[in-house]
Amino acid sequence: MEKFLLISNSNELVRVAPKHIVCITADGDYSTLLQADGESRVVLCQLGKLVEMINSQLGARGNDFIRLGRSLIINLNYVHYINVPKQKLVLSDSCSVNHTVTASKEALKQLKELIEEEGK
Amino acid sequence: MIYFNDIDDNQIQVLGTREENNYQNRLQKFVLKFKPHIKTYVFIIISVLNLVVVIIIFIFIARDNNVYNRTEVQYINSNEEYYLNESDAAEIGYFEIDNTPTVLNQKQIYDNIKNKDITYTEVVDTVVNDIPFKIYIPHNAVMSLHHGIIDLKDTTIVYVAQAADIRADNGNIVGDFILKGEQISRGIIKRGYCASINGQIFIGMGNGDGFLNETITQGGYMFRQYPLVHNGKWINNKPKGKSIRRSICQSKGQTFMVETISRESFSDFAQSLVDLGVDNAIYLVGSNTYGWAIDQDNIKHEFGNKEYYTDIQNIPQNINYIVWRKQ
Numbered sequence: 001m002e003k004f005l006l007i008s009n010s011n012e013l014v015r016v017a018p019k020h021i022v023c024i025t026a027d028g029d030y031s032t033l034l035q036a037d038g039e040s041r042v043v044l045c046q047l048g049k050l051v052e053m054i055n056s057q058l059g060a061r062g063n064d065f066i067r068l069g070r071s072l073i074i075n076l077n078y079v080h081y082i083n084v085p086k087q088k089l090v091l092s093d094s095c096s097v098n099h100t101v102t103a104s105k106e107a108l109k110q111l112k113e114l115i116e117e118e119g120k
Numbered sequence: 121m122i123y124f125n126d127i128d129d130n131q132i133q134v135l136g137t138r139e140e141n142n143y144q145n146r147l148q149k150f151v152l153k154f155k156p157h158i159k160t161y162v163f164i165i166i167s168v169l170n171l172v173v174v175i176i177i178f179i180f181i182a183r184d185n186n187v188y189n190r191t192e193v194q195y196i197n198s199n200e201e202y203y204l205n206e207s208d209a210a211e212i213g214y215f216e217i218d219n220t221p222t223v224l225n226q227k228q229i230y231d232n233i234k235n236k237d238i239t240y241t242e243v244v245d246t247v248v249n250d251i252p253f254k255i256y257i258p259h260n261a262v263m264s265l266h267h268g269i270i271d272l273k274d275t276t277i278v279y280v281a282q283a284a285d286i287r288a289d290n291g292n293i294v295g296d297f298i299l300k301g302e303q304i305s306r307g308i309i310k311r312g313y314c315a316s317i318n319g320q321i322f323i324g325m326g327n328g329d330g331f332l333n334e335t336i337t338q339g340g341y342m343f344r345q346y347p348l349v350h351n352g353k354w355i356n357n358k359p360k361g362k363s364i365r366r367s368i369c370q371s372k373g374q375t376f377m378v379e380t381i382s383r384e385s386f387s388d389f390a391q392s393l394v395d396l397g398v399d400n401a402i403y404l405v406g407s408n409t410y411g412w413a414i415d416q417d418n419i420k421h422e423f424g425n426k427e428y429y430t431d432i433q434n435i436p437q438n439i440n441y442i443v444w445r446k447q
Contacts, residue, residue, distance in 0.1 A: 048126060054135045062136025069129035106130035114132070 003061055007033075007043045007053060014043055018061050022078050022091050022099060024050055026071035036078075036097050047071060066111060068103040079115060084108045239446035241279045241413040243421050248392040252381035254423075256413045261444040263316045263375070265341040267299050270441050272426075278414045279377065279444040281366055281423075282405035284343040285310070286436045293438045295344030298335045305438075312347030312355075312402030314368055316340050319447070321375045323368065323400040325350045343440065346403040348390040357386045357403075364424075365389040366404035368442065371397050377404065377442075379423060404442065411441070 005021065007014040020036040026047035033041040043050075050073065054062040064076050074089070078097060081090035084105050092098040103111075127133050242257040261278050270280055284305075285294040293305035296313065308327055315322045315331040317340035322331055325347040335342040347355045348367050362383040369378055378401075380389060393401050410424040 051133070051135060055137065058135075059137045063134055065135040067127065067133040067135060069131065070127065071129075073135070104129045107132050110132045114134075 003058055005054065005057055007045055007050070009044055012044070014041055016041070018054075018058055018064060018075070019077065021065075021075055022097055023075060023101060024073040025101070034099060036093065038096065047073065066114070068107045068111060072101060072103055074101070076115070079111070082108055082112050082115075084112060238416055239278050240416040240418075241421075241444065243413055243415050246396075248396050249388070251384055251388065251392050253392070253396075254379045254381060254421075256377040256379070256421075257374070258376070258444040259416075260447055262319050262447045263321055263341070263442055263444050265297070265299055265316070265343060266441040266443045267297075267304060267438065269435055269439065270443075276445045277412075277443055278446070279411070280441050281377065281411035282409045283314075283440050283442045284345060285405060286438050286440075291436055291438055293343075293440060296332060296342055297344070297440065298332070298340065298342040300341070301336050301339035303336060308344065310344040310346055312350075313342060313344050314402055314442075315342040321368075321370065323370050323375075323402055325355070325400075325402075343442070344402075346386070347401075348386075348403055349393045349398045349401040352394065352399050354387075354390050354394050357390070359386050361385065363407045365406045367393065367401045368404055369393060369396075369398045369401040371399050380406075 002017055004015050004017055007016075014033070016033065016035065022034045022036055024034070024047065025032050027042070029044070029046055031043050031045050031047050031050055033043060035041060045053075047067075047070070051067060054065055054073075058065075065073050066076055067073050068089075074091060078091040078093055078099075079089070080092035080094070080098075081088070083089075087102050087105055087108060089101050089103055089108060089111075090098070091101065237260065239260040240258075241261070242255075242259060244255040244257065246253050246255060256279055258279050265283060266280070270277075284297055286292070287294055295305065295307045295310040296303065297305035298315075312325050313323070313331060315335045317331070317335055317338045324331070331342060334340070346357045346359070348357070349355060349369070362385050364382075365380045365384050365386070367378050367389070369376055378393065378396075378398075380392075384392075390401075408425040410422070410426050412423065413421040415421060
């Protein structure tokens with residue numbers, strides 16, 4: 001049975017399959033989930049907290065998620081284009097998802113190296 | 121890449137379970153690294169099959185080339201006894217050994233004598249072990265040796281055949297050769313000897329020192345050849361192949377010569393002499409070398425090829441014969 005990421009508080013519950021999460025961006029005490037269907041879901045949860053949820057709930061499936069810096073979590077499966085000098089990262093499934101984010105050069109460089117290493 | 125909750129903007133963090141992540145990655149890499157490709161499996165299987173085929177072929181070839189090595193019978197010398205190698209004896213002929221051999225005895229030899237004063241050679245046809253033989257039994261004759269070209273018209277001769285071998289390299293006679301007490305050639309490479317001393321024939325094997333000195337002293341004759349039979353026992357010799365075979369033999373004190381009609385091996389010939397009842401025998405030059413015998417009816421029995429040496433100029437300088445003449 002596929003594992004889902006559950007984000008809940010006293011009032012709300014968000015249940016989403018990891019494969020449908022494109023990226024999560026931090027916004028103060030809130031976090032915004034960008035889903036594969038294009039919808040953005042704002043959750044009342046800091047990014048650090050979501051990191052713990054991913055680690056505890058998804059286990060090995062959480063390896064698909066990479067935290068870039070302090071304010072961005074991406075789904076490795078959606079990495080389409082990296083331009084280190086331009087600090088540009090395009091997340092796409094070549095179908096319905098196409099989203100561009102920015103990150104530091106060093107972070108993008110490390111991400112690029114990680115992807116290249118896994119590709120060997 | 122570091123693994124703790126809070127990172128700075130220049131760092132990245134792989135989320136999820138760390139140990140499981142590493143283990144899975146390592147396991148995956150290990151499997152992929154050592155997982156043989158299908159082509160590798162095929163290559164290994166084909167290589168093993170080829171190796172098996174090569175081994176099988178090698179085994180068959182090795183069996184085909186296995187040559188049976190017969191153990192040679194030791195030659196006798198003055199102090200040792202020789203032995204008959206039974207396995208060799210069993211392998212001698214191309215046919216089974218006749219268990220009831222035709223034994224030559226004195227009565228048989230003298231049955232057909234018409235006139236004991238006539239010098240002649242009795243010619244007897246017989247078969248031993250399916251080998252057709254001619255036996256030449258001289259009567260009222262004495263044996264000597266002749267060195268050089270024989271006179272084909274010498275009417276005193278009742279039997280003549282080539283005796284000792286001649287070396288191809290230098291044309292010398294092989295082994296000791298004594299002519300009227302004069303030693304013309306030396307050597308004991310041929311272990312058999314035949315000596316004629318004052319009308320008595322001695323056939324034996326070994327150094328023959330006693331006979332050598334006696335022959336010289338008494339003005340007798342002596343030559344050497346391959347020994348075939350000694351004290352009734354078969355002697356092995358190295359020459360291979362088949363040819364017309366001849367020998368000078370003794371049985372119960374009677375001396376006679378033997379010739380095969382068909383081409384035979386050395387070993388078959390020697391064994392046949394044993395079965396004939398021969399006590400001692402040495403070889404005479406065989407093949408198509410020329411000779412003849414005169415029977416009691418004065419009929420000349422020729423053997424070999426008179427043109428064996430094609431031309432008189434090709435006749436070896438040291439050609440030699442045993443000759444039986446009137447006493």
